Amino acid sequence: MSDKNKQRRGFREGLTALTGAMEMPMEAFSRNAKIELLSNREATVDGCRGVLEYSGEQIRLNIGHITVQFSGRNLELRSLNEHEAIITGFIVTIDFG
Amino acid sequence: MLILWLYRRILGYVRFTANGGFSERFLNLCARGGITVFGARRTSDGLCACCMARDYKKLRPAKRKTGVKLRVCGRCGLPFFTRRYRGRIGFAAGFLLCSALVWFLSLHIWSIEIHGNTRVSSNEITGVLRELGFEEGVISSKVDVATLRQQFLLKMPQLSWAAVNIEGCRAVVDVREALSPPDSEGETIPMNIKAARDGRIISMDVLNGTAAAYPGDAVIKGDLLISGSIQYKTGQTGYVHAKGTVTAETERSFTVAKSYVQQVTTRTGKTHTRRVFTFLNLKIPLYLGSIKVPVEREIAEHSVVIGGVNLPVNLTTAIFYETQTQAVTFDEVAVTAQAREEISEWEEYELDGAEVVSREEIVESTEKGVKITIKTICRENIAVEELILTNGGV
Incomplete structure:
Protein backbone atom coordinates (compact mmCIF):
# COMPACT_ATOMS: atom_id res chain seq x y z
CA MET A 1 0.00 0.00 0.00
CA SER A 2 1.42 3.40 -0.97
CA ASP A 3 2.01 6.17 1.57
CA LYS A 4 -0.73 8.28 0.01
CA ASN A 5 -3.31 5.49 0.40
CA LYS A 6 -2.20 4.86 3.98
CA GLN A 7 -2.58 8.58 4.68
CA ARG A 8 -6.11 8.57 3.19
CA ARG A 9 -7.13 5.49 5.16
CA GLY A 10 -5.82 7.07 8.37
CA PHE A 11 -7.73 10.25 7.65
CA ARG A 12 -10.97 8.32 7.06
CA GLU A 13 -10.56 6.34 10.27
CA GLY A 14 -9.83 9.50 12.21
CA LEU A 15 -12.89 11.18 10.70
CA THR A 16 -15.06 8.19 11.64
CA ALA A 17 -13.77 8.31 15.21
CA LEU A 18 -14.38 12.09 15.39
CA THR A 19 -17.93 11.95 14.09
CA GLY A 20 -18.65 9.01 16.43
CA ALA A 21 -17.36 10.96 19.42
CA MET A 22 -19.34 14.08 18.49
CA GLU A 23 -22.43 11.99 17.72
CA MET A 24 -22.74 13.67 14.36
CA PRO A 25 -23.69 12.04 11.05
CA MET A 26 -20.84 10.87 8.91
CA GLU A 27 -22.04 12.77 5.83
CA ALA A 28 -21.53 16.06 7.64
CA PHE A 29 -17.77 15.76 7.07
CA SER A 30 -17.55 13.15 4.33
CA ARG A 31 -17.08 14.05 0.67
CA ASN A 32 -18.89 10.94 -0.48
CA ALA A 33 -21.87 11.38 -2.77
CA LYS A 34 -25.35 10.92 -1.41
CA ILE A 35 -28.02 9.32 -3.58
CA GLU A 36 -31.68 9.72 -2.77
CA LEU A 37 -34.29 7.69 -4.60
CA LEU A 38 -37.93 8.53 -4.93
CA SER A 39 -39.26 5.10 -5.83
CA ASN A 40 -37.73 4.30 -9.23
CA ARG A 41 -38.92 7.57 -10.74
CA GLU A 42 -36.44 10.11 -9.46
CA ALA A 43 -32.87 10.01 -8.18
CA THR A 44 -31.10 12.94 -6.56
CA VAL A 45 -27.32 12.61 -6.63
CA ASP A 46 -25.72 15.04 -4.18
CA GLY A 47 -21.99 15.27 -4.81
CA CYS A 48 -22.10 14.68 -8.55
CA ARG A 49 -18.74 15.60 -10.18
CA GLY A 50 -19.85 15.35 -13.79
CA VAL A 51 -21.77 13.52 -16.49
CA LEU A 52 -19.83 10.77 -18.24
CA GLU A 53 -22.53 9.38 -20.47
CA TYR A 54 -25.98 10.58 -21.26
CA SER A 55 -28.79 9.04 -23.25
CA GLY A 56 -32.46 8.30 -22.82
CA GLU A 57 -31.67 4.77 -21.62
CA GLN A 58 -28.46 5.28 -19.65
CA ILE A 59 -26.91 8.03 -17.55
CA ARG A 60 -23.47 7.56 -15.99
CA LEU A 61 -22.25 10.05 -13.40
CA ASN A 62 -18.90 10.65 -11.76
CA ILE A 63 -19.36 10.74 -7.99
CA GLY A 64 -15.73 11.02 -6.90
CA HIS A 65 -13.77 7.79 -6.64
CA ILE A 66 -16.48 5.70 -8.30
CA THR A 67 -19.12 6.07 -11.00
CA VAL A 68 -22.81 5.37 -10.83
CA GLN A 69 -24.85 4.26 -13.80
CA PHE A 70 -28.63 4.62 -14.01
CA SER A 71 -30.30 2.47 -16.65
CA GLY A 72 -33.94 2.58 -17.65
CA ARG A 73 -36.39 4.30 -19.99
CA ASN A 74 -37.01 7.98 -20.80
CA LEU A 75 -34.24 9.09 -18.51
CA GLU A 76 -33.82 12.83 -18.22
CA LEU A 77 -31.45 15.14 -16.38
CA ARG A 78 -34.01 17.34 -14.76
CA SER A 79 -31.44 19.56 -13.13
CA LEU A 80 -27.68 19.72 -13.15
CA ASN A 81 -25.46 22.10 -11.26
CA GLU A 82 -22.02 22.09 -9.68
CA HIS A 83 -22.93 19.79 -6.80
CA GLU A 84 -26.14 18.03 -7.65
CA ALA A 85 -27.88 16.15 -10.42
CA ILE A 86 -31.50 15.10 -10.52
CA ILE A 87 -32.45 12.24 -12.80
CA THR A 88 -36.06 11.45 -13.62
CA GLY A 89 -37.57 8.69 -15.70
CA PHE A 90 -38.17 4.99 -15.27
CA ILE A 91 -35.05 3.71 -13.49
CA VAL A 92 -34.51 -0.04 -13.84
CA THR A 93 -31.00 -0.59 -12.46
CA ILE A 94 -28.31 1.31 -10.63
CA ASP A 95 -24.74 0.09 -11.06
CA PHE A 96 -21.59 1.27 -9.38
CA GLY A 97 -18.21 0.97 -11.08
CA MET B 1 -41.48 22.81 -6.77
CA LEU B 2 -44.06 25.53 -7.15
CA ILE B 3 -41.63 28.10 -5.80
CA LEU B 4 -39.00 26.92 -8.28
CA TRP B 5 -41.49 27.01 -11.13
CA LEU B 6 -42.52 30.53 -10.13
CA TYR B 7 -38.91 31.66 -9.73
CA ARG B 8 -37.98 30.45 -13.20
CA ARG B 9 -41.00 32.09 -14.78
CA ILE B 10 -40.48 35.40 -13.04
CA LEU B 11 -36.79 35.64 -13.98
CA GLY B 12 -37.25 34.01 -17.37
CA TYR B 13 -35.57 30.97 -18.90
CA VAL B 14 -34.38 29.82 -22.30
CA ARG B 15 -34.84 26.43 -23.95
CA PHE B 16 -32.01 25.55 -26.26
CA THR B 17 -30.64 22.67 -28.30
CA ALA B 18 -26.95 21.70 -28.24
CA ASN B 19 -26.14 19.66 -31.34
CA GLY B 20 -22.90 18.04 -32.40
CA GLY B 21 -19.66 18.07 -30.38
CA PHE B 22 -19.48 16.55 -26.91
CA SER B 23 -22.76 17.17 -25.18
CA GLU B 24 -21.79 15.39 -21.89
CA ARG B 25 -18.69 17.54 -21.60
CA PHE B 26 -20.78 20.57 -22.37
CA LEU B 27 -23.09 19.73 -19.46
CA ASN B 28 -20.11 19.24 -17.13
CA LEU B 29 -18.54 22.55 -18.12
CA CYS B 30 -21.85 24.30 -17.59
CA ALA B 31 -22.20 22.76 -14.11
CA ARG B 32 -18.64 23.71 -13.21
CA GLY B 33 -19.20 27.22 -14.48
CA GLY B 34 -22.04 27.63 -11.98
CA ILE B 35 -24.79 27.42 -14.61
CA THR B 36 -27.76 25.31 -13.63
CA VAL B 37 -29.06 23.34 -16.58
CA PHE B 38 -32.50 21.80 -16.17
CA GLY B 39 -34.95 19.77 -18.21
CA ALA B 40 -32.10 18.20 -20.21
CA ARG B 41 -33.29 15.58 -22.72
CA ARG B 42 -31.29 13.58 -25.16
CA THR B 43 -32.18 14.04 -28.81
CA SER B 44 -30.97 12.19 -31.86
CA ASP B 45 -28.07 14.57 -32.56
CA GLY B 46 -27.45 16.22 -29.19
CA LEU B 47 -29.57 17.42 -26.35
CA CYS B 48 -32.30 19.83 -25.55
CA ALA B 49 -32.12 21.67 -22.19
CA CYS B 50 -33.07 24.87 -20.39
CA CYS B 51 -31.15 27.48 -18.44
CA MET B 52 -32.01 30.80 -16.84
CA ALA B 53 -32.12 33.69 -19.30
CA ARG B 54 -29.31 35.58 -17.54
CA ASP B 55 -27.03 32.44 -17.82
CA TYR B 56 -27.44 31.88 -21.53
CA LYS B 57 -24.56 34.14 -22.53
CA LYS B 58 -22.32 32.36 -20.04
CA LEU B 59 -22.69 29.15 -22.09
CA ARG B 60 -20.34 30.49 -24.80
CA PRO B 61 -17.02 29.27 -23.29
CA ALA B 62 -18.44 25.77 -22.81
CA LYS B 63 -19.80 25.83 -26.34
CA ARG B 64 -16.41 26.85 -27.77
CA LYS B 65 -14.54 24.13 -25.87
CA THR B 66 -16.92 21.29 -26.74
CA GLY B 67 -17.81 22.29 -30.28
CA VAL B 68 -21.57 22.07 -29.82
CA LYS B 69 -23.93 24.27 -31.78
CA LEU B 70 -26.37 26.12 -29.56
CA ARG B 71 -29.74 27.20 -30.81
CA VAL B 72 -32.50 28.87 -28.85
CA CYS B 73 -35.80 27.11 -29.39
CA GLY B 74 -37.96 28.87 -26.81
CA ARG B 75 -38.09 31.76 -24.39
CA CYS B 76 -40.40 31.70 -21.40
CA GLY B 77 -41.09 33.93 -18.43
CA LEU B 78 -42.04 37.43 -17.43
CA PRO B 79 -39.09 39.37 -19.00
CA PHE B 80 -39.88 37.96 -22.46
CA PHE B 81 -43.61 38.50 -21.97
CA THR B 82 -43.18 42.15 -21.00
CA ARG B 83 -40.69 42.64 -23.85
CA ARG B 84 -43.21 41.26 -26.33
CA TYR B 85 -45.83 43.80 -25.21
CA ARG B 86 -43.53 46.73 -24.47
CA GLY B 87 -45.00 48.78 -27.32
CA ARG B 88 -48.54 48.42 -26.02
CA ILE B 89 -49.03 51.37 -23.73
CA GLY B 90 -52.73 50.69 -23.29
CA PHE B 91 -52.06 47.21 -21.96
CA ALA B 92 -49.63 48.54 -19.36
CA ALA B 93 -51.95 51.42 -18.50
CA GLY B 94 -54.87 49.00 -18.12
CA PHE B 95 -52.81 46.75 -15.89
CA LEU B 96 -51.75 49.70 -13.74
CA LEU B 97 -55.29 51.03 -13.60
CA CYS B 98 -56.65 47.63 -12.64
CA SER B 99 -53.99 47.24 -9.94
CA ALA B 100 -54.75 50.74 -8.62
CA LEU B 101 -58.49 49.99 -8.60
CA VAL B 102 -58.00 46.71 -6.75
CA TRP B 103 -55.75 48.49 -4.24
CA PHE B 104 -58.26 51.34 -3.80
CA LEU B 105 -61.19 48.97 -3.36
CA SER B 106 -59.29 46.85 -0.86
CA LEU B 107 -59.04 49.88 1.45
CA HIS B 108 -62.81 50.05 1.93
CA ILE B 109 -65.44 47.94 3.62
CA TRP B 110 -67.99 46.70 1.14
CA SER B 111 -70.00 44.22 3.11
CA ILE B 112 -71.34 44.42 6.66
CA GLU B 113 -72.83 41.25 8.11
CA ILE B 114 -74.79 41.11 11.34
CA HIS B 115 -74.67 37.90 13.33
CA GLY B 116 -76.28 36.78 16.58
CA ASN B 117 -79.47 38.90 16.59
CA THR B 118 -82.94 37.41 16.91
CA ARG B 119 -85.20 40.03 18.53
CA VAL B 120 -83.38 43.16 17.34
CA SER B 121 -83.65 43.49 13.58
CA SER B 122 -80.59 43.70 11.36
CA ASN B 123 -81.96 46.89 9.80
CA GLU B 124 -82.10 48.55 13.21
CA ILE B 125 -78.51 47.56 13.95
CA THR B 126 -77.35 48.70 10.53
CA GLY B 127 -79.15 52.02 11.06
CA VAL B 128 -77.36 52.67 14.34
CA LEU B 129 -74.02 51.71 12.79
CA ARG B 130 -74.73 54.11 9.94
CA GLU B 131 -75.43 56.90 12.45
CA LEU B 132 -72.01 56.20 13.93
CA GLY B 133 -70.42 56.49 10.50
CA PHE B 134 -69.89 52.79 9.92
CA GLU B 135 -71.43 51.77 6.61
CA GLU B 136 -70.53 50.25 3.27
CA GLY B 137 -67.82 52.24 1.57
CA VAL B 138 -66.07 53.48 4.70
CA ILE B 139 -62.26 53.28 4.73
CA SER B 140 -61.40 50.35 7.00
CA SER B 141 -58.22 51.91 8.43
CA LYS B 142 -60.22 54.92 9.68
CA VAL B 143 -62.58 52.79 11.74
CA ASP B 144 -61.73 52.89 15.43
CA VAL B 145 -63.21 49.54 16.32
CA ALA B 146 -62.95 49.93 20.12
CA THR B 147 -64.70 53.33 20.15
CA LEU B 148 -67.28 52.21 17.63
CA ARG B 149 -68.10 49.17 19.75
CA GLN B 150 -68.55 51.27 22.90
CA GLN B 151 -70.72 53.90 21.20
CA PHE B 152 -72.73 51.18 19.51
CA LEU B 153 -73.49 49.45 22.81
CA LEU B 154 -74.42 52.77 24.43
CA LYS B 155 -76.87 53.48 21.62
CA MET B 156 -78.36 49.99 21.73
CA PRO B 157 -79.31 49.02 25.28
CA GLN B 158 -81.08 45.95 23.85
CA LEU B 159 -77.65 44.45 23.25
CA SER B 160 -75.37 43.17 25.98
CA TRP B 161 -72.24 42.55 23.91
CA ALA B 162 -70.95 43.38 20.47
CA ALA B 163 -67.80 42.83 18.45
CA VAL B 164 -66.81 44.39 15.17
CA ASN B 165 -64.41 42.22 13.18
CA ILE B 166 -62.97 43.63 9.99
CA GLU B 167 -61.65 40.99 7.61
CA GLY B 168 -60.38 42.68 4.47
CA CYS B 169 -63.34 44.28 2.72
CA ARG B 170 -65.86 42.50 4.91
CA ALA B 171 -66.99 43.46 8.40
CA VAL B 172 -68.79 41.06 10.71
CA VAL B 173 -70.73 42.59 13.59
CA ASP B 174 -71.36 39.90 16.16
CA VAL B 175 -73.92 40.81 18.81
CA ARG B 176 -75.55 39.26 21.86
CA GLU B 177 -78.95 40.45 22.93
CA ALA B 178 -79.60 41.51 26.52
CA LEU B 179 -82.13 39.68 28.65
CA SER B 180 -84.23 42.31 30.41
CA PRO B 181 -84.86 41.57 34.10
CA PRO B 182 -88.46 41.53 35.36
CA ASP B 183 -89.68 45.06 36.03
CA SER B 184 -89.62 44.92 39.84
CA GLU B 185 -89.00 48.66 40.07
CA GLY B 186 -92.45 49.42 38.63
CA GLU B 187 -94.09 47.39 41.38
CA THR B 188 -93.01 49.94 44.01
CA ILE B 189 -94.42 52.98 42.20
CA PRO B 190 -97.76 54.03 43.78
CA MET B 191 -100.59 53.69 41.30
CA ASN B 192 -104.38 53.99 41.28
CA ILE B 193 -106.66 52.05 39.02
CA LYS B 194 -109.23 54.09 37.17
CA ALA B 195 -111.99 53.40 34.66
CA ALA B 196 -110.91 53.42 31.03
CA ARG B 197 -114.50 53.94 29.81
CA ASP B 198 -118.09 54.35 30.97
CA GLY B 199 -119.90 51.26 32.20
CA ARG B 200 -121.53 49.24 34.92
CA ILE B 201 -119.28 47.10 37.08
CA ILE B 202 -120.05 43.38 36.92
CA SER B 203 -117.19 41.96 38.98
CA MET B 204 -113.95 43.08 40.63
CA ASP B 205 -110.80 41.22 41.50
CA VAL B 206 -108.61 43.40 43.73
CA LEU B 207 -105.08 42.06 44.11
CA ASN B 208 -103.50 45.11 45.78
CA GLY B 209 -104.95 48.38 47.10
CA THR B 210 -108.37 49.38 48.37
CA ALA B 211 -111.53 48.95 46.32
CA ALA B 212 -113.17 52.32 45.63
CA ALA B 213 -116.15 51.01 43.65
CA TYR B 214 -118.25 47.89 43.90
CA PRO B 215 -120.08 45.52 41.56
CA GLY B 216 -123.31 47.08 40.37
CA ASP B 217 -121.91 50.62 40.45
CA ALA B 218 -122.11 52.72 37.33
CA VAL B 219 -118.86 54.46 36.56
CA ILE B 220 -117.76 56.98 33.98
CA LYS B 221 -114.38 57.25 32.34
CA GLY B 222 -111.75 58.41 34.86
CA ASP B 223 -113.56 57.26 38.00
CA LEU B 224 -111.41 55.71 40.71
CA LEU B 225 -111.91 51.95 40.88
CA ILE B 226 -109.07 50.67 43.08
CA SER B 227 -107.16 53.12 45.23
CA GLY B 228 -103.41 52.79 45.79
CA SER B 229 -103.79 54.46 49.16
CA ILE B 230 -104.23 52.06 52.07
CA GLN B 231 -104.96 52.69 55.72
CA TYR B 232 -102.94 50.60 58.17
CA LYS B 233 -104.29 49.53 61.56
CA THR B 234 -101.85 51.95 63.18
CA GLY B 235 -103.71 54.83 61.51
CA GLN B 236 -100.92 55.57 59.06
CA THR B 237 -101.57 55.87 55.34
CA GLY B 238 -99.39 54.13 52.80
CA TYR B 239 -99.27 54.14 49.02
CA VAL B 240 -99.04 50.97 47.00
CA HIS B 241 -99.17 49.92 43.39
CA ALA B 242 -102.84 49.03 43.00
CA LYS B 243 -103.52 45.86 41.05
CA GLY B 244 -106.66 44.13 39.94
CA THR B 245 -109.20 43.59 37.19
CA VAL B 246 -112.56 45.30 36.94
CA THR B 247 -115.02 43.73 34.54
CA ALA B 248 -117.78 46.08 33.46
CA GLU B 249 -120.59 46.15 30.95
CA THR B 250 -119.89 48.86 28.40
CA GLU B 251 -121.62 50.23 25.35
CA ARG B 252 -119.81 50.78 22.09
CA SER B 253 -121.09 52.18 18.86
CA PHE B 254 -119.56 52.77 15.46
CA THR B 255 -121.00 54.30 12.31
CA VAL B 256 -119.83 53.87 8.74
CA ALA B 257 -121.26 55.86 5.88
CA LYS B 258 -120.54 54.92 2.29
CA SER B 259 -121.82 56.77 -0.75
CA TYR B 260 -122.84 55.10 -3.99
CA VAL B 261 -120.50 57.30 -6.02
CA THR B 329 -121.12 54.19 -9.03
CA PHE B 330 -121.74 51.10 -6.90
CA ASP B 331 -125.04 49.45 -6.14
CA GLU B 332 -126.47 49.13 -2.63
CA VAL B 333 -125.25 45.56 -2.09
CA ALA B 334 -121.64 46.45 -2.92
CA VAL B 335 -121.67 49.57 -0.75
CA THR B 336 -123.17 47.64 2.18
CA ALA B 337 -120.47 44.98 1.81
CA GLN B 338 -117.79 47.68 1.87
CA ALA B 339 -119.25 49.21 5.02
CA ARG B 340 -119.51 45.81 6.73
CA GLU B 341 -115.91 45.07 5.87
CA GLU B 342 -114.86 48.34 7.51
CA ILE B 343 -116.98 47.51 10.56
CA SER B 344 -115.44 44.06 10.92
CA GLU B 345 -111.98 45.67 10.85
CA TRP B 346 -113.08 48.07 13.60
CA GLU B 347 -114.47 45.23 15.69
CA GLU B 348 -111.34 43.19 15.29
CA TYR B 349 -109.21 46.08 16.52
CA GLU B 350 -111.45 47.82 19.09
CA LEU B 351 -113.23 44.86 20.65
CA ASP B 352 -110.11 42.77 21.05
CA GLY B 353 -110.33 41.02 24.46
CA ALA B 354 -113.92 42.08 25.08
CA GLU B 355 -116.83 39.68 25.30
CA VAL B 356 -119.73 40.89 23.13
CA VAL B 357 -123.00 40.39 25.01
CA SER B 358 -125.30 41.89 22.41
CA ARG B 359 -124.87 43.44 18.99
CA GLU B 360 -127.33 45.57 17.06
CA GLU B 361 -126.87 46.66 13.47
CA ILE B 362 -128.89 49.54 12.00
CA VAL B 363 -128.74 49.95 8.22
CA GLU B 364 -130.03 53.20 6.73
CA SER B 365 -130.25 53.68 2.98
CA THR B 366 -130.43 57.20 1.64
CA GLU B 367 -130.28 58.69 -1.85
CA LYS B 368 -126.58 59.24 -1.54
CA GLY B 369 -125.49 56.01 0.03
CA VAL B 370 -125.68 53.57 2.94
CA LYS B 371 -125.06 54.24 6.61
CA ILE B 372 -124.52 51.37 9.05
CA THR B 373 -124.45 51.89 12.79
CA ILE B 374 -123.28 49.16 15.15
CA LYS B 375 -124.26 49.23 18.81
CA THR B 376 -122.70 46.64 21.06
CA ILE B 377 -122.82 45.81 24.74
CA CYS B 378 -119.59 44.21 25.90
CA ARG B 379 -118.05 42.82 29.02
CA GLU B 380 -114.45 43.90 29.36
CA ASN B 381 -111.74 44.88 31.78
CA ILE B 382 -111.91 48.65 32.16
CA ALA B 383 -109.12 48.95 34.73
CA VAL B 384 -106.27 51.26 33.75
CA GLU B 385 -103.36 52.30 35.95
CA GLU B 386 -102.69 55.92 36.79
CA LEU B 387 -99.75 57.34 38.70
CA ILE B 388 -100.38 58.79 42.18
CA LEU B 389 -98.71 62.18 42.43
CA THR B 390 -97.36 62.75 45.94
CA ASN B 391 -95.45 65.72 47.42
CA GLY B 392 -92.10 64.09 46.76
CA GLY B 393 -92.92 63.68 43.07
CA VAL B 394 -93.63 60.07 42.36
Missing part, protein backbone atom coordinates in the same frame (compact mmCIF):
# COMPACT_ATOMS: atom_id res chain seq x y z
CA GLN B 262 -116.87 56.83 -4.99
CA GLN B 263 -113.53 57.96 -6.35
CA VAL B 264 -111.59 54.80 -7.24
CA THR B 265 -107.95 54.64 -8.29
CA THR B 266 -107.15 51.89 -10.82
CA ARG B 267 -104.11 50.88 -12.85
CA THR B 268 -104.40 51.71 -16.54
CA GLY B 269 -102.15 48.83 -17.62
CA LYS B 270 -99.31 51.05 -18.79
CA THR B 271 -96.02 50.54 -16.99
CA HIS B 272 -92.66 52.29 -16.94
CA THR B 273 -89.52 50.49 -15.83
CA ARG B 274 -86.62 52.44 -14.37
CA ARG B 275 -83.32 50.87 -13.40
CA VAL B 276 -80.53 52.28 -11.27
CA PHE B 277 -77.12 50.63 -11.22
CA THR B 278 -75.25 51.10 -7.95
CA PHE B 279 -71.51 50.55 -7.91
CA LEU B 280 -69.79 51.25 -4.60
CA ASN B 281 -71.71 54.30 -3.37
CA LEU B 282 -72.28 55.64 -6.84
CA LYS B 283 -75.81 55.47 -8.20
CA ILE B 284 -76.00 55.49 -11.99
CA PRO B 285 -79.52 55.95 -13.43
CA LEU B 286 -80.04 53.82 -16.52
CA TYR B 287 -82.91 55.92 -17.83
CA LEU B 288 -83.77 59.35 -19.18
CA GLY B 289 -86.64 61.65 -18.30
CA SER B 290 -89.16 61.59 -15.50
CA ILE B 291 -92.69 60.31 -15.06
CA LYS B 292 -95.29 63.05 -14.63
CA VAL B 293 -98.48 61.00 -14.46
CA PRO B 294 -99.90 59.49 -11.24
CA VAL B 295 -98.30 56.12 -10.61
CA GLU B 296 -97.99 53.27 -8.13
CA ARG B 297 -94.45 52.03 -7.56
CA GLU B 298 -92.96 48.56 -6.94
CA ILE B 299 -89.25 48.28 -6.23
CA ALA B 300 -87.00 45.22 -6.45
CA GLU B 301 -83.29 45.14 -5.59
CA HIS B 302 -80.83 42.62 -6.97
CA SER B 303 -77.47 42.34 -5.23
CA VAL B 304 -74.50 40.31 -6.40
CA VAL B 305 -73.55 37.73 -3.77
CA ILE B 306 -70.49 35.54 -4.20
CA GLY B 307 -69.64 33.00 -1.52
CA GLY B 308 -72.12 34.58 0.88
CA VAL B 309 -70.49 38.00 0.56
CA ASN B 310 -72.45 40.94 -0.78
CA LEU B 311 -70.51 42.73 -3.47
CA PRO B 312 -70.90 46.52 -3.78
CA VAL B 313 -72.79 46.07 -7.04
CA ASN B 314 -76.53 46.46 -7.05
CA LEU B 315 -79.30 46.81 -9.62
CA THR B 316 -82.51 48.44 -8.45
CA THR B 317 -85.52 48.01 -10.68
CA ALA B 318 -88.60 50.14 -10.11
CA ILE B 319 -91.81 49.41 -11.99
CA PHE B 320 -94.21 52.36 -12.17
CA TYR B 321 -97.84 51.48 -12.90
CA GLU B 322 -99.83 54.36 -14.32
CA THR B 323 -103.04 54.98 -12.40
CA GLN B 324 -106.19 56.96 -12.95
CA THR B 325 -108.82 58.12 -10.50
CA GLN B 326 -112.41 58.06 -11.66
CA ALA B 327 -115.86 58.20 -10.14
CA VAL B 328 -117.51 54.80 -9.95
